Amino acid sequence: MKKMRWLLLVIMLPLLSGCNGIAKNFGGTTTxxxxxxxxxxxxxxxxxxLWYxxxxIKPEEKPETYTFxxxxxYGVKSGTVIINEH
Known part of the structure; x- marks a missing residue:
């Protein structure tokens, strides 16, 4: 059973290495x-x-929030990326 857990961890660790990749590949939200x-x-x-x-910002502009x-x-997954300007 322990070997199975380690095997699962080794397989999943690269997939979980970046929040952006999780939002893109598995759905969810990253900010x-x-x-x-x-x-x-x-x-x-x-x-x-994710490249942006x-x-x-120009003096007359105000910070905005964008939601992608x-x-x-197939409607199985949906990802969201929220960009906050300050």
Whole structure:
């Protein structure tokens, strides 16, 4: 029984190594807080990595929160990424 637990841990550990990958591959929610005075421009996935482009916030702009939702074709999983500007 202990060997089975260790085997399961060894198999699952790479899958659980990043919250972004979990949200993308298994559904769930991950939140990213952008650095102070940064504005979100674009966001994309490359494999299990989440890449986002930012720029400096302009004086007339206010910080916003963005919610990106993924819906699978089969409705089995859905992931959410929340981006907070400050």
């Amino acid at each position: 990213i807080d952008l650095p102070q005075n940064k504005k979100l421009v674009n966001i994309t996935w490359k494999d299990s990595d 482009l930012t720029r400096d 939702k993924e819906e699978s074709n």
